[in-house]
Amino acid sequence: MKLLRLAPENTKFPFMRFRRVSYPFSAVLSIISVVLFLFVGMNFGIDFSGGTMIEVKAKSGTADLSYIRxxxxxxxxxxxxxxxxxxxxEAAIRFGMQPGGDTAQQAAVEKVKQALGGSYDFRSIAVVGPSVSAQLVQQGTLGVVISIFAVLTYLWFRFEWQFAIAAIIATxxxxxxxxxxxSITQLEFNTTSIAAILTIIGYSLNETVVVLDRIRENMRKYKKMPTDQLIDLSINAVLPRTLMTxxxxxxxxxxxxxxxxxVIRSFSLAMMWGIFVATYSSIFICSPTLIYLGLRNEARAAADEVTGVGAKTSARPLSGA
Structure with a gap:
């Protein structure tokens, strides 16, 4: 049985020819993202903006989630x-902070109790205030930063410095x-979204490392091949795996x-976007960065030849011995 292949065998697509287009395109998208974040902002959920969570249990049958919504x-x-x-x-009901402080929040809880009537038992009521939500924002941001720093530190020691910087830029x-x-979709941003971002970062780094590792491997095999051609060769080699994954x-x-x-729609949509972006950046952002950072396969080959000649000369016995 013939295996399914999303990319033809022995592809020779010239990816590096598009680096003069991909970099300006990504720069524009990055600037737009920053502008949207500063002037439009995020649609923070209750976890970050504060609010109330009520846990209820139907006295008989199942909880009618659509009715409660x-x-x-x-x-x-x-x-x-x-x-x-x-x-x-059982069901959990969440709603945001109401204007008017604690009094308005308690009044909102009473409205929910009256609306649900005697069909549900109220198991617990928890209020997340602004100070707690601000702490969650700080902890979530700190968790993202620390995780990125830890993985990229590993890459710095695992690969050459050009590879590490390329991975940082792509991430x-x-x-x-x-x-x-x-920002542009106004999907709710909550603690689940933090998990989505961390997952996207992990997936992006995985795709990046796969490409970089193949580039480094081919640098040992094809020491005289120009760098841009070697990168194209490496990307085409891992392209079937990348597309399949x-x-x-x-x-x-x-x-x-x-x-x-x-409940998980914002997480799933963000992950779908992240898969596309991570695949794109590993090919069109990370790989061309190696060229711009001065990684030269030809220079390495010349240095190896000089080192080899020096070793042979030093090993040759003296004529007067």
């Missing part, structure tokens, strides 16, 4: 986030475009978007 149009509390947890009879590119995606992950995420429900 429809309450948002009648109660005037803003968007209600409803998700099931535990067994089918920052993916992070910026993901933030821009959240991206496609399978994309299809899994697509099923989560369609069947996963409202």
């Amino acid at each position: 429809d309450l948002s149009s009648h109660l005037g509390l803003g968007e209600l986030q409803v998700q099931g947890f535990g067994n089918a009879a 920052m590119h993916d992070l910026l475009l993901t933030v821009g995606f959240f 991206a496609t399978t992950v994309f299809l899994a995420l697509l099923s989560l978007v369609v069947f996963g429900g409202h």
Whole structure:
């Protein structure tokens, strides 16, 4: 049986010819992402903006999540986030901070209690204040920064400095475009979104390391090949693997978007965007950076030849011995 291949065998696509287009294109997208973040902002969820979470359990049967969501149009509390947890009879209701302080927040809780009537038992009520949400923002940002720094430190010691800097630039590119995606789509940004960003960073670094490792391997094999041709050769060699990985992950995420429900939709959509961006950056951002940073395969070959000649000369016995 013939195996499925998303890319033809022995592809020779000249990826490096497009570096003069990909870099300006990505620079424009990165600037747009920063502008959107500064002037439009993120649609922070209750985890970051503060609010109230109420856990309820249906007295009989299962919790009617769609009915509870429809309450948002009648109660005037803003968007209600409803998700099931535990067994089918349990549900969690979240809504944002109400204008008017603690008094207005308690009044909003009473509205929910009256609307649900005697059909549900109220298991717990938790209020996330502005100070707690600000702390979550700081901790989430710190977690992202530390994870990026730890992985990139490893890359710095694992590869040559040009490879490490290229990986850093590609990762920052993916992070910026993901933030821009959240800003332009106004998907809810919560702790689940932090998990999506960390997953995207991990996937991006994995794709980047696969390409860089093949480039380094080919530098040992083809010592006299020009750098741009060697990078094209390396990318084409891993292209079937890259496309297959991206496609399978994309299809899994697509099923989560369609069947996963409202709760994980923002996570799934962000991940789908991240898969596309990470694959693009590993080819068109990270790899051309090696050329701009002065990585020269020809220079290394010449240095190896000089070193080899010197070693042979030193090993030759003296004529007078």
